[in-house]
Amino acid sequence: MSGGTRRPDGQKPGPEGASEPTGLMDLLGVAAVLLEADGRIDMWSPQAEELFGYARAEAVGQYAAPLLLRPEHRKAALHLFGEVMETGRGWAGAFPIRHKDGSTRTVEFRNMRLTDHLGDHYALGLATDRCTLRRVERDAALSARLFTQAPIGLSVLDPALRYIVVNPALAAMHGVPEADHVGKRFDEVLSGAAFRAVEASMREVLETGVPVVNRQVVGRTAADPDNDHAWTISLYRLEDHQGHTLGIATVAVDDTDRYRAAREVERAQRRLRLMATGSARIGTTLEVERTARELADVLVPELADMVAVDLLDSMLRTARTDPDEGPPLFRALAVKTAYSTDAVGAFVPPGRLTVYHADHPAAQCIRNGRPLLITHLESREVSRVAADPDAARLLAQAGVHTDITVPLIARGQCIGVMSLARARNPAPFDENDLALACELASRAALSIDNAVLHHHTRRTAEALQRSLLPRLSPCHPGLEVAARYRPAQALSEVGGDWYDVIPLEGDRTALAVGDVMGSGIPAATAMGRLRTATSTLADLDLDPARILTHLDRITLGLDPYIATCVYAVHDPRRYRLEVASAGHLPPVLIPSGGPPRLLDLPTGTPLGVGGVPFESTTHDLRPGDQLVLYTDGLVETRNDPIDTRLGELLRLLAPPYRSVEDTCDRLLHELRHPAGHDDVALLIASVLPLEY
Structure with a gap:
């Protein structure tokens, strides 16, 4: 038999194939004493030294009765000793013993007769402190009661995760009888992703000894396979007093009501x-x-x-x-x-x-x-x-x-x-x-x-708006024109933007762009009235400033509306443009031989304000020049300064020059956001030789 490493109790391991002791004897502190037939002590175990207080050298060879018994107890003890030696029947019971320190202790005995090969008799006494025995007995009873009567689920599994014991509360949670748990693996009783995670935690606790406390698990068991239940579980490794792993203990508390309330x-x-x-x-x-x-x-x-x-x-x-x-x-x-x-x-x-x-x-x-x-x-x-x-x-x-x-x-x-x-x-x-x-x-x-x-x-307002806008002919004396109207998008409704090209006597042409503030059918209707008035006033052959003065008076009767407008008259025979503005953004002039620029005009006040005179200005034109009139929906945004946007307009109108149709489309594509919040009216006129 080879020597191995010693166990925690200092004893050598047993021979190969022997199992480890349970440790219960060590827990009880059982002492062994061997007496010869005359009552002298022949053998004295280390546990006896601890239980009675005498070292082996002090006890061996001494008579047990004088050493361990008080005088008043010796007669009864000797009688029991004689009966065991004479009859061979063992005796078990508790008896008062005198400790070396002088105190009296009650010790539990198991006495029996031994006979050697020569026929000589000896008495073997196995003894343990009665208080220790009572405590172990009480603890075992309490543990059993606690385990069986606890309202929470308790179980013990061996290191292979086979159930050793479960209490009735846990068996009820699982919907599996207690007897049907014993010997089965954890995964044979509980299946599902949630329980596989618990099993992994069990193995980790067995390996590391670190407990898992108050972990929530949600799943379904045979007790109620159609509904989720919740448990709060704790896992901890079980060890004996020598540190050997016995298995794992589980504590489960049914937390379903609180779980469902929290879910609700x-x-x-x-x-x-x-x-x-x-x-x-x-x-x-x-x-x-x-x-x-x-x-x-x-x-x-x-x-x-x-x-x-x-x-x-x-x-x-x-x-x-x-x-x-x-x-x-x-x-x-x-x-x-x-x-x-x-x-x-x-x-x-x-x-x-x-x-x-x-x-x-x-x-x-x-x-x-x-x-x-x-x-x-x-x-x-x-x-x-x-x-x-x-x-x-x-x-x-x-x-x-x-x-x-x-x-x-x-x-x-x-x-x-x-x-x-x-x-x-x-x-x-x-x-x-x-x-x-x-x-x-x-x-x-x-x-x-x-x-x-x-x-x-x-849709109704847009249809009305478009019906009120003119159908333009691209060619007029000394001019080629193109125009576009785009209704507002996003959350806005159709507004009151308009344009017009009006033939006048002497081959002249009036160009007008305006914007009625507001949106919807009322704004479109007001726009139609102003456009009609503009066409009627144009036949009176008035200069642009007087045209705007009359329109201002008409707009006053359209309360609460106001409008901006640019009105210009082109004379192809003198290559001259006469223009006036009523609070409108300035037109752009694109000279045939130079960069585009904003016309320097007196801004004027919007139509409908009343009482403020308008002023006309005159500008010379040459064949190839272009004039761009527009409403604020083309250049105004909610985030950019107006000067920046006007600069972008001039950049887009820089050479090389395009046809008036292409220029209209490019400006709308580059400047106007698809979800623009305002209408756009755009009118571009290119100056041509009169004989053209």
């Missing part, structure tokens, strides 16, 4: 955040399609995996619904999914028209004006929310299992529907989700309705 609070906060987000992000423009996309962007993926927004086509065409036109015709406005999926093909693409079958949730919502919640949708029932069989197949393949359809109601009329579905999100829609969807739909419906009304009002 979290969902409520999420709904509030979603409402705040919807208020900020839905309806940022007066564009119907964009408002629908904003609604879809808010809902996906926060509330739904898939969203579709449809509007009644009659709303887009006429700004009102028509309940008598037959089956409702929908125009798709927006479709969005939280992830890439073929299920997007189940929805009508934006811009397309469709008629849903009578049982489709969208058709039902339009008929009764009430939302529809389907909490659980079996795959065979997906056709209820699909437009056709192909759409039903795509939705079923995607795993759609719950659906909400909400009417879009604005000003008391149902103008469309919003449809939501979940597929990857396993939670079914509930009443709280429905309430949130209805609230967001209500806000979006009003924004969409406003956008539709704006669209129709704008």
Whole structure:
């Protein structure tokens, strides 16, 4: 037998194949004493030295009774000793013993007779302190009671993570009887990603000895396989008093109620955040399609995996619904999914028209004006929310299992529907989700309705504006002209910008550009009245300053409108331009042999202010010169100084020179933002020889 490293108790390890001791004997401190037949001590263990206080040299060879017993106890002890030696029957019990320090202690004994090969008898006494024994017995009893009666889950697993023991509370949590745990591995009782992570933590605790305290685990067990439960678990390594690893202990507290309450609070906060987000992000423009996309962007993926927004086509065409036109015709406005999926093909693409079958949730919502919640949708029932069989197949393949359809109601009329579905999100829609969807739909419906009304009002104003602008002939005596009008974009409506080219006597031509402050149909109407007045006044052959004076008086009667205007008269016979301004930006003159420049004009006051005289100035022109008249929408922005923008205009008009048509297009392309907030009227005239 080879010597090995010593154990913590100082003893050598056993022979190969022997198992380690449990350590219980060391815990109890069992002492061994061997007595000869006459009562003298023959052997004295180290534990006996500790229990009785006498060293081996002090005890061996001495009579046990005088050494260890008080006089009043010796007779009874000798009687018991004689009976054991005579009969060979062992004796067990507690007996008072005198310690070396003079104190009396009660010691638990196990006495038995031993016989050697010569037939001689000896008495072997195994003894331990009764207080120690009682304490161990009490601790064992308390541990057993605590383990079985504790309302929290307790278990012990061996180093291979096989269950040694579980208490009733943990067995109830797992939904597996206590007996069916014993001997099984942890992963045989509990499976799933959450429990695999727990198993990894167990192995780490076994390896490092560092405990895991108050870790939350969420999963499902056989006790309730359809619902998530939450536990707060702690793990710690079990060791004996010698430091040997016995296994791992687990403590589990069912935290499901608090977990669900926290989840409910979290969902409520999420709904509030979603409402705040919807208020900020839905309806940022007066564009119907964009408002629908904003609604879809808010809902996906926060509330739904898939969203579709449809509007009644009659709303887009006429700004009102028509309940008598037959089956409702929908125009798709927006479709969005939280992830890439073929299920997007189940929805009508934006811009397309469709008629849903009578049982489709969208058709039902339009008929009764009430939302529809389907909490659980079996795959065979997906056709209820699909437009056709192909759409039903795509939705079923995607795993759609719950659906909400909400009417879009604005000003008391149902103008469309919003449809939501979940597929990857396993939670079914509930009443709280429905309430949130209805609230967001209500806000979006009003924004969409406003956008539709704006669209129709704008279209009417734009049509009116264009109808009031002249149809220009490109050629006039001594001039080639080109003009452009662009209505405002973004949130603004059509404004009151205009241009005009008016033939006069003597081959002269009047050029006018103006801007009525304001927007919409009233501004367009005011613009039409001023343009008509300008044409009428031009026939009186008045100079530009007097024309503006008369227009100023007319504008005063259009309260509350004011307008700016540039009015110029070109005389091709004298190559002369006479011009006056009423608070308008100066025209640009592009000489045929030099750089472009702003005409130096008295600015004047806008039309409608009244009481301020206007002044005409005269400028000489040559063939090849160009004159650019424009409204402020071409050069003004919200962020750039006007001088910077006018400098950019002059840069774009620098040589090489282009045709008047090309110049118009270039200026609009380079200077005007696609979402410009103001109208633009642009008029360019190029001077030609009169004989041309």
